Amino acid sequence: MDSADSEAGAASAGGSTGTGLPPGDFGVVLATLRARRGWSVREVARRTHVSEGQICNLENGLRNPTPSVAAACDAAFGTGGELVELVGRGRRGVRDEGTVETGPVAAGYERVLRELKDVGRSTGPRFVTASLKSITRILTDAAPRAVGEQRAELWLLASRFAEYTGWMAQEAGDPAEALRRTNLAVRWGARGGDETVAAYALVRKASIAQHRGDGAAAIGCAAQAAGHPAADPVIRAHAARRAAQAHARRGDAGACREALEEFRGHGAEAVGGRSPHWGPRVENGNPLLLEASCMLGLGRFEEAADLFAAERGRRSALPSDGNSRARFAVRQATALAGAGRVDDACQIVEAALPVIRRIDSATVRAELAGFVRQARTRRAGPGQLALIDASAALALG
Known part of the structure; x- marks a missing residue:
């Protein structure tokens, strides 16, 4: 962030006038800095000599920091006194009565959302959820006090934060919270004048249904998303992807x-248009990796293993984030195990286990459980059995 951006964030969102802090009040800044470092709440508590409960309350905006706590956080994060400057500022420009100027707030939090998504893809939900929820509260506090286009912009941004918080809830193994956040995203998107979120929310619901094993519901939600009046080619592509995987798991190859x-x-059709507002970029998806995943779902293990090997051998064909790489690695291992190549499968899983432990994703753990089921039907040696047992323990969380 350059100095102009930082000053804009400070003036409108309670940020520091320095150059190193993201915009936001003390709790948001603290949670974002923690996410950047990949530190747990316990680690911050250890470094600051402040209780874990107090750190959580600070991040969630339930407690204001004292100067001594802010100074301890400054020392832990090496922010040179900038956190101390935030003490007492609260959510300036957000909770005050009357109209507020929100342009710099929205611009600052657009950047923070991109950053938190990058962190979430690499480290999982536990390091970003507190920041996402805190910023969502700031945006929903500010939106009713804004006017015209700025009000719509804040509701749309709040909707995007809610949608991604829903993703993180799903990754944390809380589908009920994922659905609740998705429904909030629809409501706030409508307030911002964007009905496409209602179409994309059906894709999200298809994903949630798919991960709980309800293929019929997943297919139904995907069909509703594709047929929604506000659906664009991007949303229809996402819906088709969910439908393909759900049909595969039900054994319907046609x-x-x-x-x-x-x-x-x-x-x-979507490639070359504007960047999609919802979901990952379709053009970054790999049709052959999707096909390989579908072949795995259909039980065509040899075909799936060959497709995974060809595509995962080309680094440019793989997603860049740790979550997706671990997911496809486990799927390849599951296909290999199903094809009877347990040794090759175990080598892939052994290399992926450290990443799986780090990101702590419920959906990736579910994929790992699929590997365990396949591997246990095959003859394995002592070392392989130990790895399968370790994978089973990790899959249970």
Whole structure:
């Protein structure tokens, strides 16, 4: 962040006038700095000699910091006194009565959302959820006091924060909270004048249903998303991807193939347009990795293993974040185990386990449980059995 950006964040969102802090009040800044470092609440508490409960209350805006606590946080994060400057400022420009100037707030939090997404993809939900929730509160406090386009902009930004918080809730193994946040995203998106979030929310609901094993519900939600009046090619591509995987898990190869073709068609239509407002970039998706995942769901293990090997061998074909790489590694290992190549499967899983432990993703752990089920049906040596047992323990969380 350059100095102009930092000063804008300080004036409108309670940020520091220095150059190193993200915008936001003390709790948001503390949570964001913690996420950047990849520190747990316990680690911050250890470094600051402040209780874990107090750190949580600070991040969630339930408690204001004292100067001594702020100074301890400054020392822990090496922020040179900037956190002390935030003490007593609260959420200036947000809780005051009357109209507020919100342009710099929105611009600052747009950048923070991108940063938190990067952290979430690499480290999982535990380091970003507190920041996401705190910033969402700031935005929903500010939106009713803004006017015109700025009010709509804040509601849309709050909707995007809610949608990603729902993703993180799903990754944390809390589908009920994921649905609640998704519904909030729809409500706030409508207040901002954007109905596309209602269409994309159906894709999210398809994903939640898929991960709880309800293929029929996943297919139904995907069909509703694709047919929604506000759906664009990006949303239809996401819907087709969910439908393809759900059909595969139900053993319907024909419907799966049709959905894969729809994914390719809508994805090609989406490329070259404006950046999608909801969900990952379709053009960054890999149709062959999706096809490999579908072949795995259909039980065509050899075909899936060959596709995974070809695509994972090309680094440019893989997603860049740790979560997706671990997910596809486990899927490849599951296909290999299903094909009877347990030794190759175990080597892949052994390399992926440290990343899986770090990101602590419920959806990746579910993939790991699938590997365990396949591997345990095959003959394995003592070392392989130990790895399978370790994988089973990790899959249980």
